[in-house]
Amino acid sequence: MNKPISRRTFLKKSLGTLATLTGLGxxxxxxxxxxxxxxxxxxxxxxxxxxxxxxxxxxxMVQFSDTHLGFQFQLKDLQAIVNKINELDPDVILFTGDLMDQPNKYKAHQKIPLVLNELKAPLGKFSIYGNHDHGGYGSEIYSDIMEKSHFTMLKNTSAKITLLTAEEIIIAGVDDAMLGKPDFEKALFGIPKEVFTIMLSHAPDLADISRTYDIQYQISGHSHGGQVQIPFAGALVTPPYAEKYREGTYEIDSLTLHVNRGLGTTRLPYRFLSRPELTVYEFQAEK
Known part of the structure; x- marks a missing residue:
C-alpha cells in the first residue's frame, strides 16, 4: 500500500520539478x-x-549560404567564415543566396566587399539570388556587392569552368523562386548534353524541375535545415520551395541534390538540431 504523501512533501517535489523544467528551459x-x-x-x-x-x-568547391547579415550573423562572423573557407583551399567558391536579412536596412553593406574579396578561388567565385536578396528592394544592392566582391552572378545564366587542357564543366544558376523569375531554358541555353552541369538554385524544391533537364547536380540553400527542429515532430518552419527537400543529399532520378543548412538565422535567432553548415565538394572522375 502506498504511503500517503504529505502536503509539505508534495509542494517540495513540485517545486523541485518546476525548478528542473525551468532550468532545462x-x-x-x-x-x-x-x-x-x-x-x-x-x-x-x-x-x-x-x-x-x-x-x-x-x-x-566550397559552398556557403544564407548568412542573413544583420539579424544574428554579423560582419565578424562573415570574416571568420571567410578565413575558414580559405583554410579549405577551394578551387571554386559558391554562394547560394540570402546575403543580408534586410538589404535596404543593413547599414554596413559597403563593408561587405572588403571581407568577401579576401576569398581566394583560382577557378572562380559564383553567386545566385535568394529571396532576401530581392526583398526590401535589395536586388541592386546585392548585385553591386557581389560584383565588387568579384563574384560572377548567375541569374538565369551559366558559366564555363575551363582547364588548360580545354576540359570543362558548366555552373548554371537560376533566379530565386519566391521573389525572382527562374528561367531554366535561358540558364541552360547552348549547353551541350555531354558537358557535366551543376545548377545553383536557392530554392531546393526546384530540383523537381532540374530533374527534367540535362543537369547532373543541383546545389541549394534556403531551408536552414528547418532552423529549429522539434524532436519527433520535425522542423518548426519550412519556407516555401523548401518543403519537400529540407537538408542533406537526395538522389532524384539522374539528378543529385544537396541542400546546405546555411550559416545565419532569420525570423527567430535560434538554431536547434540544425547546425550551420559549410559544404565542401570534391570531384572524382570515373575511370
Missing amino acids: IGGNYYAHNLEPKWLETKHKIISHPLIPKGFHGMK
Whole structure:
C-alpha cells in the first residue's frame, strides 16, 4: 500500500520539478541562441559522374549560404567564415543566396566587399539570388556587392569552368523562386548534353524541375535545415520551395541534390538540431 504523501512533501517535489523544467528551459534557450548558431559543421561530399573530365579529378568547391547579415550573423562572423573557407583551399567558391536579412536596412553593406574579396578561388567565385536578396528592394544592392566582391552572378545564366587542357564543366544558376523569375531554358541555353552541369538554385524544391533537364547536380540553400527542429515532430518552419527537400543529399532520378543548412538565422535567432553548415565538394572522375 502506498504511503500517503504529505502536503509539505508534495509542494517540495513540485517545486523541485518546476525548478528542473525551468532550468532545462533556460539552458535550452541559451544553447539554441548562443551555442548551436556558432557550432559550424563542415560537410564533405564527393561528386562522381561519368561526364566529369579526368582533369577535374580532385577539384574542390566550397559552398556557403544564407548568412542573413544583420539579424544574428554579423560582419565578424562573415570574416571568420571567410578565413575558414580559405583554410579549405577551394578551387571554386559558391554562394547560394540570402546575403543580408534586410538589404535596404543593413547599414554596413559597403563593408561587405572588403571581407568577401579576401576569398581566394583560382577557378572562380559564383553567386545566385535568394529571396532576401530581392526583398526590401535589395536586388541592386546585392548585385553591386557581389560584383565588387568579384563574384560572377548567375541569374538565369551559366558559366564555363575551363582547364588548360580545354576540359570543362558548366555552373548554371537560376533566379530565386519566391521573389525572382527562374528561367531554366535561358540558364541552360547552348549547353551541350555531354558537358557535366551543376545548377545553383536557392530554392531546393526546384530540383523537381532540374530533374527534367540535362543537369547532373543541383546545389541549394534556403531551408536552414528547418532552423529549429522539434524532436519527433520535425522542423518548426519550412519556407516555401523548401518543403519537400529540407537538408542533406537526395538522389532524384539522374539528378543529385544537396541542400546546405546555411550559416545565419532569420525570423527567430535560434538554431536547434540544425547546425550551420559549410559544404565542401570534391570531384572524382570515373575511370
